[in-house]
Amino acid sequence: MSKVLAAACLLSLSAPAAAQQIPYTQRPFAEMSLRPSGQPVIPVYDGWYANEDGTSSICFGYFNLNTEQTIDVQLGPANAIAPAEFDGDQPTHFDPVPDPELTNKYRHHWCVFTVRAPADFGAGRVVWTLNTQGEDLSVPGHLLPAYVLEERTSPGRGAVAPSVRLAANGPEGYGRNGLSGEPRTVSVGEPLELTAWVEHSEPGTWLGWTKHQGPGEVTFSAPEVVVSEPSGNGATVARFAAPGEYVVRVQAINDPGPRNPTGGFEFHCCWTNGYVTVTVTP
Structure with missing residues (x-):
């Protein structure tokens, strides 16, 4: 079963001293979590916004915990979106964490693709699962009002x-x-x-x-x-x-x-x- 990682963990300002022994799904993340290589990529749900045609767009980005290592994961079981009708537009290439001079607060790659949910999507979920460095991490995208984004x-x-x-x-x-x-x-x-x-x-x-x-x-x-x-x-x-x-x-x-x-x-x-x-x- 995939582990679910809430995107809210990115907002934490500290990391536990014994982070290497704590499962990724239970860790807060900050700059002290970063390493040059050997760490996973975390799929991130960035929020959603309404479109003029009645559909909604669900935004996903990612957080590569490596400062130097680029990771590639081709589409398939290790890089998949469910339901399958939404699968296929996610990235297969994951650049290292952005330089702090580019975006120095949360330092992840923001909304690199969107999934368009139909007008009757309601309480549905779109789940992106990504397996890197042996870690199977998933994040659910949804249309909860607290996550609505300004768009354009x-x-x-x-x-x-x-x-x-x-x-x-x-x-x-x-x-x-x-x-x-x-x-x-x-x-x-x-x-x-x-x-x-x-x-x-x-x-x-x-x-x-x-x-x-x-x-x-x-x-x-x-x-x-x-x-x-x-x-x-x-x-x-x-x-x-x-x-x-x-x-x-x-x-x-x-x-x-x-x-x-x-x-x-x-x-x-x-x-x-x-x-x-x-x-x-x-």
Whole structure:
């Protein structure tokens, strides 16, 4: 039976001295829990929000307890969502914990994908199970009112999700539901330029590129790009080490606070997810 880990444990400010002997499902997590490698990835339920069509989006992120080790878990029993109708969009690639200069409070990867629940979902649950480093951890997503998120805009903070296009004349999208770019094809080892065009009321939109799914290593010439003007674009060059089907994820955020453009991650609002499917040939 899967162990259920409540996302609320991430809010703890201290860790027990004997943490290595306590099951992960019973531990609070803070920076002292982090290690360079050898620790699991924790699936995280970040909350939910209503959509205009009557459906709801359930947000999931993850907390990699390693500061250096990247972990990959392909879709299957070790990386699955139930009910099965919602399975398939979760990441298979888990980057190390973000640098403290990026998001220095809770330090996890925020709402990297959403599950769209139907209008009659009610008290249903969507459970993401992830097995890493021998730890079988699960988290339930739901529509409880206490977990509702602001989406696209946060009037109290003056935050607005950037508008993003993944082609110069392509459709625009904003918010965590994400938009999908046109599929791309490239050969192993060959460069593939990926560009996001952004519009925001303020300069300084941060773009973060990473592998979301795929069988092999992906490197980026610029994993993080800051668009200095309110309207502009940020590009990176990706190279793929193995053939297969991949999904590249980009997140765009611009926080109104003076600290840095990514501070809004800590307030659960407001950013845009984008996804590009890439077929890599031998």
